[in-house]
Amino acid sequence: MQCKVCMQTFMCTTSEVKCREHAEAKHPKSDVYACFPNLKK
Known part of the structure; x- marks a missing residue:
C-alpha cells in the first residue's frame, strides 16, 4: 500500500486504522481516501 499524497509505502498487512x-x-x-483510495469499499 502507498499513500498517494506523500508516496510513503506501507506493508500490505497494514490495517485500515494505521x-x-x-x-x-x-x-x-x-x-x-485521498491518501489511500483503495480503502473505499
Whole structure:
C-alpha cells in the first residue's frame, strides 16, 4: 500500500486504522481516501 499524497509505502498487512492514523497525522487537510483510495469499499 502507498499513500498517494506523500508516496510513503506501507506493508500490505497494514490495517485500515494505521492508514487513517497516517492520513490524520501527516495530511490533516486531506481526506483519508485521498491518501489511500483503495480503502473505499
